[in-house]
Amino acid sequence: MKRILFTQSRPPHGGINAQEGLDAILMGSAFAECAVLFQGDGVYQLLKHQQPERLGTKNFASTFGALADYGVDQIFCIDEDLAKRQLGTDELVIPTIPIKQNTVCEFISAFDLVLDF
């Protein structure tokens, strides 16, 4: 089975990338073994206590909790990207596996395909 890495690199509510990426992950999980890497400002997607409802946008952060039910249990963050934004793993909606910035290219290369959102 193909192993696909989805990268989420945009903050959650300024555009459609984050939501589209999440939808793609959920669909992809039906066909392939999927993993997710949150990088750069994409780590803000995982922040607890988001309340975008009054903006009229969906609070899709809660959907990340369902990824495990879709068989997506390999969820990664770049350590340095969390640290730079002073985010602790206890402030995120789901547990993530930290990877170091100096291993990112090697990490990506281990997959068959990378899809970037």
Place this chain on the structure above:
Amino acid sequence: MILHTLNKPPRAPAAIACLEVLTASSEDGDSLLLLEDGVYMADNSNEELVRQVPTRIYALDLDIEARGLAHRVLPSIKVISYADFVQLVVEHKMTKAWI
């Protein structure tokens, strides 16, 4: 062997993230292709920034020309065509877009 593509100018968050990761972790055979607004990194004024990038760097000719940069491209950057772009995609194991 990753072909990294960058379509944002050098001070955009995507570009900063791309350069940080390339500097920290790129491997032999990795390449960086600049396209769309990403080609601004190829400008003379970014010599110091470009010197820190450990991979080979390519830039798309039509995007360079469209932005009036043809006479300002750093000599270390190889200007390529769309056909060359396709060839690069074929030669690398995967393509990662820094968007």
